[in-house]
Amino acid sequence: MPNGLSYPGLKCVLEFLEANKRIHVSSRCRRLKNIERCVPLYLNTLHFRPNVVKLNEITYEIEEREEEISNHPDIELNYVDILLGPDSPFYSRMYPLIEFSNEANTFVERRVQENDTDEIKDYVVHRKVIEGLMGGRKNIRVDKLVFEQCHSTILRLPSNFKVRINKLDSGDVNPEYLLPLIDSSSFPLKKLRLIFPETLDQPIVQSSEKLFILVTEDASREYLNDIFELPNRSVITEFTSLNEDTYSNIIDFWLNNKQVTGKCFIINGNKPRMTEAAIDLMKKYNGKMVKWNGTEFRSNSNTNYISIPLNDDFVIGIYAISHESWNHQIVMKPMRIDSFIPAEDFSEVKTLLEMKAPKNPRLIEELAFCVVALISLAIILFIPVSCLLIILKFAPSSTQN
Numbered sequence: 001m002p003n004g005l006s007y008p009g010l011k012c013v014l015e016f017l018e019a020n021k022r023i024h025v026s027s028r029c030r031r032l033k034n035i036e037r038c039v040p041l042y043l044n045t046l047h048f049r050p051n052v053v054k055l056n057e058i059t060y061e062i063e064e065r066e067e068e069i070s071n072h073p074d075i076e077l078n079y080v081d082i083l084l085g086p087d088s089p090f091y092s093r094m095y096p097l098i099e100f101s102n103e104a105n106t107f108v109e110r111r112v113q114e115n116d117t118d119e120i121k122d123y124v125v126h127r128k129v130i131e132g133l134m135g136g137r138k139n140i141r142v143d144k145l146v147f148e149q150c151h152s153t154i155l156r157l158p159s160n161f162k163v164r165i166n167k168l169d170s171g172d173v174n175p176e177y178l179l180p181l182i183d184s185s186s187f188p189l190k191k192l193r194l195i196f197p198e199t200l201d202q203p204i205v206q207s208s209e210k211l212f213i214l215v216t217e218d219a220s221r222e223y224l225n226d227i228f229e230l231p232n233r234s235v236i237t238e239f240t241s242l243n244e245d246t247y248s249n250i251i252d253f254w255l256n257n258k259q260v261t262g263k264c265f266i267i268n269g270n271k272p273r274m275t276e277a278a279i280d281l282m283k284k285y286n287g288k289m290v291k292w293n294g295t296e297f298r299s300n301s302n303t304n305y306i307s308i309p310l311n312d313d314f315v316i317g318i319y320a321i322s323h324e325s326w327n328h329q330i331v332m333k334p335m336r337i338d339s340f341i342p343a344e345d346f347s348e349v350k351t352l353l354e355m356k357a358p359k360n361p362r363l364i365e366e367l368a369f370c371v372v373a374l375i376s377l378a379i380i381l382f383i384p385v386s387c388l389l390i391i392l393k394f395a396p397s398s399t400q401n
Helices: 007-015 017-028 030-036 122-134 175-181 217-228 243-256 271-284 361-394
Strands: 043-051 052-055 058-070 089-099 107-111 138-148 164-169 193-194 210-215 233-240 263-269 288-292 304-309 316-324 330-334
Touching: 007 058, 007 288, 017 030, 017 043, 052 122, 052 361, 058 122, 089 122, 089 263, 138 175, 138 288, 210 217, 243 271, 243 316, 243 330, 271 304, 271 330
Parallel strands: 043 138, 138 164, 164 193, 193 210, 210 233, 233 263
Antiparallel strands: 043 052, 052 058, 058 089, 089 107, 263 330, 288 304, 304 316, 316 330
């Protein structure tokens, strides 16, 4: 009987095993667990929320449930106590459990072991869960690190916890607070998303290759100049809403500087109101309706956008995007002049024709897999049936004497 994999072989297999499967398998064997902690852990996504940690597509959530028990010291009868009524009293208490779930909303619950009398706090459970997942690791590599609703939240992390990342979504947390968690080799980040425009002067923000900023309407006027002065190669700013003056301020900055800044502005809101604002901008800045160049937007060749002259090579493009589940968007950004073709059939169009936002690629992949499976099944069934028909056709017929 073979002795199994050698130590280097085990390390090689564990390194390329999906993170959650790897943690699950190694938790069953102490020898594997010791080896697994020494091997770099690769994650597509590491997601933190209050009382929640998500590794790739598996979510570990700590919840509390209420129960009634009859054996708690607070309801024990002493020698001078009198029970009033036929039923024994119950003690109501909270108990913690861990819920494991995936993207398909398939979940399993596991109650945390505790003493009958002592209530264990959920933050203690949270610390133990993260310690079990991340503790003792010297090399954790994450493509995207996400923090959601973590403002003024205490993270119960293992000691010496550091991750090497490519992308960071800091949510409503100041990115500066996250620096102790990020390995220095991660900088500059490939992408940073934040909802904290007060932090635009930080090195972690200005060094990111691609910057995504979510700004409320109240903050749009105050931080617009700071956004334009950012040195990042690509800056996408999404506004929850925008007033008409700020629309003009954005275009005026581009026209006054006559240069491409790598900035893109996305405005969410009501479709009629935003479309009217875009048409007003076209009239104010001598723009025109043009058609997309099929080589760049071939899936949206029947839509259009507003072109405002910027310089000899670029224009300011304004176009609309519709989403099936939420509001419409207007996008404003500098574009190469060859991104469109002048079209006579758009000269009389008085509004923007929206392009559809891309659908969930996972759904498309699943549908494609189903189609391939059905075709394969049809082929498998067709071959034996065809063979049977051929045999019956050429088989000699029996005759009766």
